[in-house]
Amino acid sequence: MVQYSYFPGCNLKTNAKGFEETAIAVSKKLDAELVEMPNWNCCGTVHTLTSDNIMKRIAPIRVLSRSRKHIETLEESQNQIVTLCSMCNSTLKIVNNEVKKDQEILDKINYQLEEDEETYETDMEVKHFLEILRDIIGYEKISEKVVNPLEGLKISPYYGCMLLHPEEAKIDDEEMPDVLESLVESLGAELVMSPLFKFCCGSFHIVDQEDIVASQVEKIVEAAKRRGANALVVACPLCAYNIDQQQEAMAKNSVVKSPIPVFYFTQLMAIAMGEPVKINHFNDHFINPEPLLKELGLIGRKKAK
Amino acid sequence: MSYEYLKFGKEEKDFIAKIEEISGQNIYSCYQCGKCSAGCAFSDKMDRTVSQLIHLIQIGQKEKVLKANTQWVCSSCLTCSVRCPREIDVAALMEAVREYCLREDYEKVIISEISKEALDKLPNIALVSNFRKKTG
Secondary structure, eight states: OEEEEEEOOGGGGTTTHHHHHHHHHHHHHTTEEEEEOSSOOOOOSSOOOOSSOOGGGHHHHHHHHHHHHHHTTSSSOOSEEEESSHHHHHHHHHHHHHHHHOHHHHHHHHHHHGGGTOOOOSOOEEEEHHHIIIIIIOHHHHHHTOSSOOTTOEEEEOOOSTTTOSTTTOSSOSSSOOHHHHHHHHTTOEEOOOTTTTOOOOGGGGTTOHHHHHHHHHHHHHHHHHTTOSEEEESOHHHHHHHHHHHHHHHHTTSSSSOOOEEEHHHHHHHHTTOOGGGGOGGGOSSOSHHHHHHTTSSSOOOOO | OOOOOOOOSHHHHHHHHHHHHHHOOOGGGOOOOOHHHHHOTTGGGOSSOHHHHHHHHHTTOHHHHHHOSHHHHOOOOOHHHHHOTTOOOHHHHHHHHHHHHHHTTOOSSOGGGSOHHHHHHSOHHHHHHHHHHHOO
């Protein structure tokens, strides 16, 4: 079995546990196991756009250097670190590119890492799990493993910003992506296209300017629902939190009627591949997807023998 | 019609140089086509749009730039940066204006003033990214 050094990032251990557990479960099923790297630290979540701030670039490089060591212990592993969170993906990718181009920055960062007896030699490649699914495993193999096609789910992919921006970190075409679309179709669900697939959800403004996030989420959800979607699929824990939590808040104030659940792409895969429901941690969601899944007969059905 | 006379002395030039230094961008590359503002998901919430703010930086209007809310509404989604026909990293300019404020001992978000319930409820990804963008 091919193994990948997997970097969880801060949220996969707290309010996106379902994202991580389903990803690990399906990765084993697809013979591309995600193995968590030891001793990881937060990547910083957002990449600094400044040209002169080295300090904010140290954390991602430390992650890459530790992942490099982790790879020595894995089977059939190439020098690849895999992330699930799209913000980790972009932060690690951008800094990795920067130090590959600029030896001076790398030297300065390595000087800082010396204290921990770490050093980075620019020999790692950062991959998002969606890239592994598309380029290495392939949709054909994914649909072969589907035992419970997601019939009745009308899913609108929501990419958010960090999967498609910037140029150095994008996993697909920035204006016409199709990776989530193809994945949703290979799981047997119906695809609903929304023009607001990368309309920013408001991101970190949730902390101090919640009204901005509320207005963005309302537009994103309305656009998907108007086209017939009954669920959204995302790859970013912050998008998921914002859309999920804001919908619940707006439903309370009756701004939005009939909110729709938000899934991580790996949760959809786990349901389609017949993994146990509990690894999805649906109780962490604000809009519980279980009623919809039960109504469509996708969970809670006794298996025919 | 009334005219406003603009000062363009050392202070203005220093401001432009500092923004260019932090962002690593040439501010005069911008020819004001407005594509960034047109595609911005937050234009309706800004008191000056992104391209207007860039114009103010070009003419060194430090006070007006720092008074605008544009840089604090920008969420660095980078849509403008991937679309700019002049290949300016527009989001980096917004970050530079933010950093300019933060480096002058200014905090947009004061962590001790956030309520305990909010800190318990919010995911760490939101808190970390917010503090990286809005505290010095």
